[in-house]
Structure formats: structure tokens, C-alpha cells
Amino acid sequence: MNEQERLELEAFHDGELHGFARLRFQRRLRGDPRLRAELEALETVSRWIAEVESAPARRAAAPDLWREIAGALPAMDAQVADEAARPPGAPVFAARSVGSARLATWFRRSGVAAAALAATAAVALAVVLRMPDDPGGSEQFASGGTVRYLDTSGRAVLVIEQPELDLTILWMIDEV
């Protein structure tokens, strides 16, 4: 619908079309279902406005929708930011001690120490664990897959991620 048609429709709805102009428009309405649908939509919106304006008590209690929408957005943003920015060691559960004095995670271990540990673990593991056929499916260092944070209080752990099996294993090596 172009601007001229829009103006004419609104004028007709508002009772501002008179005489022949009104008759012409009514004839067009009879033959154009699209125009009739537009008029119906216009009447609905006008009815809604009239209801809101005619109810002072309801107007006083009417929720501030923009504020509610805007109020919910920071919480959603905070959740996303929280996941991205949660510092390792930040308490998630109620106060308890799980090696809290040693919060170094295996992500923080030096590369050399971790590599040496992994090599030792691999030898030990050959006895009790069967390594997956796909070398890419067993990762001794989580690279941002399922495991986002891991604290084992400094103990060696093996992370096996098998996306094709929908499986992740966190296996404490020194408990074997």
C-alpha cells in the first residue's frame, strides 16, 4: 500500500472522507479484500487505543513494557558474560573445601610440566585404558570442548572427549 492509499484509508476510518470521495472509497473497499483487511487492522489498533485511554485505573496500573523488556536484557547479557568471564576458582557451590587452598587447575600448569605428566600418564594408562582408535578423540588437554573449567586440586586427570558417542570422560589417573 502506498502512502496515498494509506492516507486515504486512515481518512476514511477517521470519518474525514466525505461526499463522492467517500463513495468512491467504499466502492474500492467492496472490490479489494486487501484494503478491507487493512481497514480491519486499523480498527483493531484504534479500538485498543480507545480501551487504554478510557480506563484511568487500568492506565495507572499498566506495566511499563519498555522498562520490563530493558530490565530483562541485562540479566540475559550477564548470564552470557558470566559464562565467558567466570574466573577459575570462582566459587559455584556453597562453602566447602575441595582443595580450595590449591586452586591451580590443570589449565594453569606450565606447558612443560603438563606435557611430562601427560607422557607419564599415557604409559600408565596403556595398562588399564584402551585408547580410542581415533587419536583426535582422546585429548589429554581440553581445548574448549565439553570441559570449560576443571579443578582437580593438582592431581593428574585424563579428559576423553568423544563427540561422535556423545561422551566425555574425566578420569583421575592416580586413582586407577
Place this chain on the structure above:
Amino acid sequence: MSGVKPGDSLSRGRRSKRHWAGVLLATCALAASLGPARTAAAETIEIEVTVAILSSEPGKVDPRGKKLLEKLSSQLRFESLKVIEQRQLVLAIDDVGEVMLPNRRVLRVKPLLVDARGALLAVEMEGTLESQLRVRSGHLVVLGPQRYQGGQLVVALEPHF
């Protein structure tokens, strides 16, 4: 066009009101389509918790551990699997579910976030590890082991949402 007075302030006011009412309705419809769906999706998640003992000693495989067996058998070598406990935790975001393990240690699970990419779960196996895991619905996570009664105590978590 007779009868139309574009410069009429009453007409302009009425049309302006209708225009902004239309914008507001469209925004509300959009918010309604996003908000409740997101809320419904994030309300609760079910986590199936299976506590089992794996052993290298010959023995039976508990039928309740069949799914666990199928997934683990390609990764771990064991001769028997015994399911100690199997239960469903139904948790809302930030609810903490606790399961007492047979060795008197506690497993805690807390959903932090559920969105289109899956659920972010905080998991603590007391005395063993603390982790945050990003998992899709149906993804199995196995934690352990803890030495127990000559075998390896493991916990399997399978969230559904």
C-alpha cells in the same frame, strides 16, 4: 482528495498514536515469542545420575548399566559393572542437586545456564574434582574414579532438556 486534511493536527495526532501503537504491538509480539520460549527452555533440566562400580574382576554387568557399558567399553577396560544407584535430578537454573555416594562423599550438580548451545553445568565430585561442562541434551559425562570396595566408583551424568 476531498475531505482529507493532511495538515489537520487532530488527524496527525491520531495517526501518530496508531503508528506507535503498531510499533509497540510488533515489539511485544517479538518479545513474547522470545521470552516465554527462552524461559520455558531454561526452566528445568533433568539429569540422570548413575553411580556404578567398575571392576577388573570377572562378574556380571548390571542391566541398568547397559547404556553406560555400551559407551564406556570402547574407552575403558573392565570386566564387570554394578549400578549402585540411578536417579533423576530435576533442577532449575542455579538449583544444586546432591547425591550421596556410597563412599560418603557428595556429588553436586548445578545448572548455570541453558541456551541454544546446550547447558553449562557445574559439577563437583567431592574429594576428586570440580568442573564446568558445556553439554548438549543427552551427552553423557563420566566422572571418576574413586577407589571403592576393590573397584572403581564412577558417576555418569546424562542431562536432558
